[in-house]
Amino acid sequence: MSSLKPAWQKRDTGLTVRMIFSFAILTVLYLVFLSVLSYLGIGYIPIILIASAMILAQWYxxxxxxxxSAKAKIVSREEEKDLHEMIERIVARNNLPKPKIAIVNTAMPNAFATGRGQKSSVVAVTRGLIDILDEEELEGVIAHELTHIKNRDALVLTLASLFSTVAWYLMQFGFYGGLYGGGYGYSGRDRNGGGAMLIILLVAMLTWIVSFLIIRAISRYREFAxxxxxxxxxxxxxKLANALLKISGNMKRIPNKDLREVEGLNAFFIVPALSGSTIGNLFSTHPPVEKRVQKLMEMEASMS
Structure with missing residues (x-):
């Protein structure tokens, strides 16, 4: 009997290449960004240090x-025995540390993972999710969140966002400095004119826009992974495909008011809570559910 694993059980080389390519573009973009700042003589090091401190504090x-924000409550084994036992089975089979478990008391079906690393992680599920999924579907959703923890996706996206944050603060400082006439103390070659300021603002804006789009592409790749x-x-x-369809289908029944209240957490959810009017539909952190289901069904078909 062949010991070769089916293709879907191995690393997705194409997905890995796309992620590496995205990070490469991001790296080149940031190097160009810093080179322009250096050429213009702006004191970008203090700004990088401040932005780094802020983003690390946010990550911590x-x-x-x-x-x-999600109004999630950490629950003990005594409070949610079945959920704890399910997660214990999954982590035992996959040699992972057990995360803390939280419940969100809402009818909206969803789940998310958070935490700085595998040993400080939390997996949260909503009451609505538990109500609509069977046991194997719920296992699929939880395994998805455990994969985010295993892959350290929170750390990856935090680091990817570092210089995007720098660019954002430069735009803010540049705009308000120009607006009030004081600048922000750069020592460039064009001290007396607005040319250097304009270049800095344009480069910072371009860096932020392009990195915004690339980071969202990376986030979508991480969801596929x-x-x-x-x-x-x-x-x-x-089972995960069924769960995604159930979640997205039931999400349409949730009032827009309730969806808007949690839209700030969409990057964490397994399926974004998008109201019909949100700009997030255009710049989503997640791939379309249809494409995710298609890939999962292709994996399922390859098993037979």
Whole structure:
């Protein structure tokens, strides 16, 4: 009997190449950005240090902020025995540390993972999710979130966002400095004119826009990778596909008011909570559910 694994059980080379290519573009973009700042003589090092401190603080406290924003409550084994046992089975099979478990008391079906690393992670699920999914579908969703933790996706996206944050603050400082006439103390070659300021603003704006789009592409690739990881953990791609369809279908029944209240957490959710009017439909952090389901069903078909 052949010991070769089916293709979907192996690393997705194409997906890996796309992620590496995206990070390469991001790296080149940031190097150009810093080179332009250096050429113009702007004191960008203090700005980088300030932005780094802010983004690291955000990363350090992100789990608490996300749980507080989602109104999630950490639950003990005694409070949610079945959920704890399910997660214990998954992590035991895949040699992963057990995360903390949280419940969000809302009818909206969704789940997310947060935390700085595998040992400080939290997996949260909503009451609505537990109500609509069967046990194997729920396992697929939880395995998806555990894959995010295993791949350290929160850290990856935080680091990818670092210089995008720098560019954002440069735009803010440049705009308000120009607006009030004081500038922000750069020592460039064009001290007396507005030419250097205009170049800095344009380069910072271009850097932020392009990095914004690339980071969202990376985020979408990470979602495909987490779907694949879930299929590998459970061996049942079709169950996650069913879960995604149920979640997206039931999401349409949630009032727009409730969806807007949690849109700030869409980057964390397994399926974004998008109201019909949101600009997030154009710049989503997630691939379309239809494409995710298609890939999962292709994995399922390859098993037979």
């Amino acid at each position: 406290f992100s789990d608490k902020i996300v749980l507080w 987490a779907d694949r990881g879930s299929a590998q953990m459970t061996g049942r791609p079709v």
